[in-house]
Amino acid sequence: MTDKRLLRGARTRRIALDKAVDIASLESLEGLSFGRLAAESGSSKAGLQTLFGSKESLQLATVDHARMLFNDFVTRPALAKPRGVQRVRALVERWIGYAEKPLFAGGCFQAANLAEFDSRPGPVRDALVRTQRAWIDLLSTELGRAVAQGEIAELDRDLVAFQIDAVLRAANTEFRLGHEGVGDWIRRSVEGLLVPRNRLRA
Amino acid sequence: MTDKRLLRGARTRRIALDKAVDIASLESLEGLSFGRLAAESGSSKAGLQTLFGSKESLQLATVDHARMLFNDFVTRPALAKPRGVQRVRALVERWIGYAEKPLFAGGCFQAANLAEFDSRPGPVRDALVRTQRAWIDLLSTELGRAVAQGEIAELDRDLVAFQIDAVLRAANTEFRLGHEGVGDWIRRSVEGLLVPRNRLRA
Numbered sequence: 223m224t225d226k227r228l229l230r231g232a233r234t235r236r237i238a239l240d241k242a243v244d245i246a247s248l249e250s251l252e253g254l255s256f257g258r259l260a261a262e263s264g265s266s267k268a269g270l271q272t273l274f275g276s277k278e279s280l281q282l283a284t285v286d287h288a289r290m291l292f293n294d295f296v297t298r299p300a301l302a303k304p305r306g307v308q309r310v311r312a313l314v315e316r317w318i319g320y321a322e323k324p325l326f327a328g329g330c331f332q333a334a335n336l337a338e339f340d341s342r343p344g345p346v347r348d349a350l351v352r353t354q355r356a357w358i359d360l361l362s363t364e365l366g367r368a369v370a371q372g373e374i375a376e377l378d379r380d381l382v383a384f385q386i387d388a389v390l391r392a393a394n395t396e397f398r399l400g401h402e403g404v405g406d407w408i409r410r411s412v413e414g415l416l417v418p419r420n421r422l423r424a
Numbered sequence: 425m426t427d428k429r430l431l432r433g434a435r436t437r438r439i440a441l442d443k444a445v446d447i448a449s450l451e452s453l454e455g456l457s458f459g460r461l462a463a464e465s466g467s468s469k470a471g472l473q474t475l476f477g478s479k480e481s482l483q484l485a486t487v488d489h490a491r492m493l494f495n496d497f498v499t500r501p502a503l504a505k506p507r508g509v510q511r512v513r514a515l516v517e518r519w520i521g522y523a524e525k526p527l528f529a530g531g532c533f534q535a536a537n538l539a540e541f542d543s544r545p546g547p548v549r550d551a552l553v554r555t556q557r558a559w560i561d562l563l564s565t566e567l568g569r570a571v572a573q574g575e576i577a578e579l580d581r582d583l584v585a586f587q588i589d590a591v592l593r594a595a596n597t598e599f600r601l602g603h604e605g606v607g608d609w610i611r612r613s614v615e616g617l618l619v620p621r622n623r624l625r626a
Contacts, residue, residue: 252451338536341451341600384598395539
């Protein structure tokens with residue numbers, strides 16, 4: 223293959239995957255077919271089948287692409303902040319921007335797909351769960367650092383990471399339904415979980 | 425129509441809807457087709473089409489049926505408890521039983537379908553949102569009573585109802601993935617939100 227053909231293939235793939243994450247955030251990965259993707263991305267169905275192979279391979283490539291775009295928009299900017307409580311707050315603020323705007327047409331990719339695939343064992347569920355665990359681990363790690371640095375009181379960091387993620391995914395539903403005030407509900411929920419070290423309950 | 429035929433129609437409908445809520449909890453209401461329902465409920469496809477009419481009517485009947493079964497299993501037993509904090513705890517305990525066992529093959533019906541339909545305006549989304557609002561309102565009302573009765577400290581009852589529901593829906597994912605300890609995470613999360621009146625933060 224010439225360099226030109228390789229470049230064209232990479233470009234077609236990128237355009238198709240950008241569209242695929244939108245479709246999967248709106249209709250879930252199950253609603254992602256080669257026919258629909260061809261119609262919406264301007265490529266031929268046969269060309270997409272050659273690029274991606276099976277529907278499952280397309281679904282897995284879409285999960286990967288969504289994770290990469292999420293990391294670029296949410297995780298990476300937050301990792302530029304100091305470790306600990308500032309980074310937790312930055313992750314939450316970036317997430318609000320990601321779901322409110324939203325970055326993907328149907329809002330939070332994980333919220334839309336995890337609910338659909340949690341009862342369907344297989345490689346797609348495994349990929350979604352890996353992405354989910356990495357996100358929760360990131361929150362948990364920074365919560366642990368916030369405690370170690372004396373910024374917040376002792377807490378069960380895995381439980382609080384779960385609680386923060388729970389609020390984010392529920393807020394995604396509210397954003398989709400047009401409840402704009404839910405960004406502040408997220409902030410108040412997270413602040414309620416981050417108890418300052420010197421303000422312990424009696 | 426004779427009484428016998430009416431009875432038989434009601435029985436066929438009931439059997440079909442019991443199966444429909446299982447399918448919709450596993451695969452979402454979008455995956456609910458007359459063909460699949462016929463195969464799994466032992467009725468003919470034509471008979472089910474005559475009973476329910478359009479796919480959308482079947483989806484709406486399924487939302488109704490799920491709500492009725494949820495109310496029988498979760499809401500009604502909890503309403504037998506005294507108003508306020510005891511009723512909130514009873515609603516949460518009944519919900520844990522509902523999602524852990526689970527009552528529907530795919531776990532929480534709302535969690536599975538709200539995530540799928542939140543970006544799809546129409547009668548099905550409206551029905552799911554009505555069910556969701558009624559549930560949140562019930563939690564919020566009992567939280568308000570708990571405050572009025574002096575059982576817990578002042579709180580934003582709509583926000584806390586949202587937080588409790590967020591934890592429940594996120595826990596549903598964990599139950600589906602086999603994380604059995606999440607029932608205790610729910611209890612600890614809810615108790616963390618119900619601050620006793622005499623134990624206010626400094």
